[in-house]
Amino acid sequence: MTQSMKTVLRSDELSCPSCVPKIEKALNALPGVEKATVRFNTGKIEVEHDPSQSSVEALVDAVRSTGYEARPSAF
Amino acid sequence: MSGVILEIKSAFAHPARRRFWLTMGSGGLIATGLLARYGFDMIELWSALMVAAALLAGSDIAVRAWRALRVRHLSIELLVTVAAVGALMIGEVWESAAVTFLFMFGAWLEVRTMGQTRGALKELLDAAPATATVLRNGEPAEIPAHEVQPGEIVLVKAGQRIPVDGEVTEGTAAVSEAAITGEPMPAEKAPGSHVHAGTIAENGLLRIRATNVGADTTLARIIQRVEEAQDEKAPSQRMIERFAQWYTPSIIGLAVLTFAFTQDIRLALTLLVVGCPGALVISTPVSIVAGIGRAARSGILIKGGQHLESAGRIDTLALDKTGTLTEGKPRLATVIALQGMSEDDLLRLAATAEGGSDHPLGRPIVEAGRKQGPLPTPETLDEHAGMGISARIEGRDVAAGNRRLMEKLGIPLGTEGEAGLERLLKAGQTPILVAADGRLIGLLGMSDMAREGAKEAIARLREIGIRRVVMLTGDQEGAAQAVAREVGIDEVHAGLMPEDKLDLIRKMKADGAHVAMVGDGINDAPALAAADTSIAMGAAGSDVAIETADIALLKDDLGKIPEAMAISRATLSNMRQNLVIALVTVAGLLAGVFSGDIHMAGGMLVHQLSVLIVIANGMRLLRVPKGARPVAGGHETSVSAAAKAATART
Numbered sequence: 189m190t191q192s193m194k195t196v197l198r199s200d201e202l203s204c205p206s207c208v209p210k211i212e213k214a215l216n217a218l219p220g221v222e223k224a225t226v227r228f229n230t231g232k233i234e235v236e237h238d239p240s241q242s243s244v245e246a247l248v249d250a251v252r253s254t255g256y257e258a259r260p261s262a263f
Numbered sequence: 264m265s266g267v268i269l270e271i272k273s274a275f276a277h278p279a280r281r282r283f284w285l286t287m288g289s290g291g292l293i294a295t296g297l298l299a300r301y302g303f304d305m306i307e308l309w310s311a312l313m314v315a316a317a318l319l320a321g322s323d324i325a326v327r328a329w330r331a332l333r334v335r336h337l338s339i340e341l342l343v344t345v346a347a348v349g350a351l352m353i354g355e356v357w358e359s360a361a362v363t364f365l366f367m368f369g370a371w372l373e374v375r376t377m378g379q380t381r382g383a384l385k386e387l388l389d390a391a392p393a394t395a396t397v398l399r400n401g402e403p404a405e406i407p408a409h410e411v412q413p414g415e416i417v418l419v420k421a422g423q424r425i426p427v428d429g430e431v432t433e434g435t436a437a438v439s440e441a442a443i444t445g446e447p448m449p450a451e452k453a454p455g456s457h458v459h460a461g462t463i464a465e466n467g468l469l470r471i472r473a474t475n476v477g478a479d480t481t482l483a484r485i486i487q488r489v490e491e492a493q494d495e496k497a498p499s500q501r502m503i504e505r506f507a508q509w510y511t512p513s514i515i516g517l518a519v520l521t522f523a524f525t526q527d528i529r530l531a532l533t534l535l536v537v538g539c540p541g542a543l544v545i546s547t548p549v550s551i552v553a554g555i556g557r558a559a560r561s562g563i564l565i566k567g568g569q570h571l572e573s574a575g576r577i578d579t580l581a582l583d584k585t586g587t588l589t590e591g592k593p594r595l596a597t598v599i600a601l602q603g604m605s606e607d608d609l610l611r612l613a614a615t616a617e618g619g620s621d622h623p624l625g626r627p628i629v630e631a632g633r634k635q636g637p638l639p640t641p642e643t644l645d646e647h648a649g650m651g652i653s654a655r656i657e658g659r660d661v662a663a664g665n666r667r668l669m670e671k672l673g674i675p676l677g678t679e680g681e682a683g684l685e686r687l688l689k690a691g692q693t694p695i696l697v698a699a700d701g702r703l704i705g706l707l708g709m710s711d712m713a714r715e716g717a718k719e720a721i722a723r724l725r726e727i728g729i730r731r732v733v734m735l736t737g738d739q740e741g742a743a744q745a746v747a748r749e750v751g752i753d754e755v756h757a758g759l760m761p762e763d764k765l766d767l768i769r770k771m772k773a774d775g776a777h778v779a780m781v782g783d784g785i786n787d788a789p790a791l792a793a794a795d796t797s798i799a800m801g802a803a804g805s806d807v808a809i810e811t812a813d814i815a816l817l818k819d820d821l822g823k824i825p826e827a828m829a830i831s832r833a834t835l836s837n838m839r840q841n842l843v844i845a846l847v848t849v850a851g852l853l854a855g856v857f858s859g860d861i862h863m864a865g866g867m868l869v870h871q872l873s874v875l876i877v878i879a880n881g882m883r884l885l886r887v888p889k890g891a892r893p894v895a896g897g898h899e900t901s902v903s904a905a906a907k908a909a910t911a912r913t
Contacts, residue, residue: 232490
């Protein structure tokens with residue numbers, strides 16, 4: 189039984205919407221990530237994931253590997 | 264020296280800083296190279312430096328291209344990498360260096376400027392303090408704001424931002440609520456008052472019992488709603504994204520075909536460089552994010568790009584009267600004393616009688632009477648439902664109410680009374696007749712006053728190009744005309760049922776007008792739904808109206824309507840300007856590439872410049888001036904309405 193939670197990351201570095209599918213695909217490739225949505229207009233990254241398989245830290249690393257710095261946010 | 268190395272090391276762990284240093288390094292190499300060639304005629308050194316610059320800037324692009332490829336994504340970085348490598352292979356070292364440097368440098372500038380465009384909301388986000396001082400076991404302790412437990416006591420000193428939503432238990436302070444309502448005047452808070460996270464205690468010391476923390480605060484909910492609005496794609500944005508989806512692949516196809524037919528590798532590589540429709544895909548989002556963000560800063564919630572687009576086209580505005588143009592609270596407007604009574608005595612008697620009733624029309628009379636001094640207690644009191652009240656006061660039989668009450672008690676109005684009644688009705692006021700010992704001693708005129716700033720707001724609306732301003736009201740003609748005259752509206756439709764309002768809105772739309780409707784209350788809901796843009800006012804607006812509205816004003820300030828309209832208009836034209844800039848750039852680039860006037864470096868330069876111009880243009884929206892002079896009053900109610908609006912959605 190996996191338990192999924194929603195994590196919100198924020199990035200100030202999204203400058204062209206072409207990064208949206210790139211980051212979404214990188215996050216979706218992680219284990220335990222059910223759904224990743226990148227909102228270009230606000231720079232918000234919403235991830236539904238199982239924290240026991242992919243931690244918040246792993247999400248941040250995945251975004252960083254595509255070349256963008258993001259940080260967890262309360263909302 | 265080791266400090267510098269450490270700094271560079273730490274910079275490399277951070278993608279943005281790494282890119283900055285790579286860009287600067289590559290720029291430095293290019294500058295040195297240019298100096299070597301044109302200053303000292305050292306062609307070999309120039310070549311070597313250009314290759315180094317291309318490798319330095321290109322390494323990051325290539326790494327990102329590869330990482331994207333691994334998750335099966337064809338990125339812009341891949342196109343640039345192919346172009347840069349291709350250029351190196353055919354010996355075009357300058358093109359390769361310039362393309363990679365410009366790509367990196369442009370992206371760096373774009374990140375910075377985009378950040379500023381999103382900045383309007385960042386102010387709101389930053390308004391929520393990260394830490395809170397709570398009382399635990401009688402001792403103050405500083406903890407992260409979202410870890411405060413509901414029910415805990417939070418201490419807030421002068422100058423600090425309040426970290427939670429809560430109720431004041433001790434202390435008083437002037438609290439600036441600008442972050443939430445855009446209202447610059449601070450509100451007085453005392454024990455029992457509600458305060459909101461993100462507002463600032465300008466003086467004093469407050470103890471606050473936390474009710475909502477973290478993502479549950481009003482501020483957080485407002486931010487969430489604004490962001491939902493910003494992320495909702497406008498129709499034009501959707502269209503562009505569909506276009507962009509096939510634009511990049513077709514440019515790749517075009518490049519391959521071009522090479523197959525012309526064997527011109529330079530032309531094919533140049534096509535790859537201009538293959539990102541950067542300015543185009545960013546044109547609409549930039550305007551919308553800036554426009555909605557700018558509006559949010561003034562307490563105007565525009566619920567998405569689509570609504571912004573339709574609000575920008577409005578030429579006709581319909582307003583409800585009661586509670587929208589007026590305050591929705593009757594006030595004592597006229598006092599007519601008869602039979603040699605003084606106004607003071609008339610008020611004193613009427614107020615004493617009304618003091619025994621809780622009829623809404625009685626309240627302002629009681630208030631006015633109390634200003635004269637303490638009121639006596641009536642010996643007896645009789646309420647006549649739907650008519651008024653009669654009482655025995657200091658030995659006199661006093662009656663206050665409508666004409667039917669006077670008829671019931673057999674009190675004649677006389678010519679003086681009839682004239683006074685006529686005068687009040689003509690002025691659109693609700694008359695209250697006052698009698699003592701069987702004789703009419705005076706009349707009181709009650710009116711629902713126009714809101715402060717209503718006249719200025721209507722004038723400003725006309726100024727910004729709303730051609731037709733119409734009042735729709737269920738109230739009687741006289742009262743409607745009186746308010747209309749006061750605020751400067753010349754088209755009045757009075758005595759309407761809710762479905763009449765709906766019909767009128769439909770008719771205006773059928774005549775080709777783009778109609779916005781401002782209203783409150785359930786009886787306005789059908790008309791609001793039928794309008795192209797519906798606007799709900801904060802405190803006066805019911806939950807129904809706020810939920811269905813396209814634009815919600817967090818504060819009961821009519822001045823926000825022209826401001827919202829001005830922002831919408833500015834955003835719509837800003838979006839159009841951006842689209843034109845972007846389309847001209849795309850067309851110009853393609854034409855330039857095929858005519859041979861634009862090569863790789865030039866193409867990248869034009870492309871990056873167009874993106875920056877589009878962002879800079881969008882940023883202008885953050886400086887749309889406030890529409891009208893802000894009007895003081897009604898902070899607390901408007902915040903709670905905003906809270907309601909935010910809660911209802913979550």
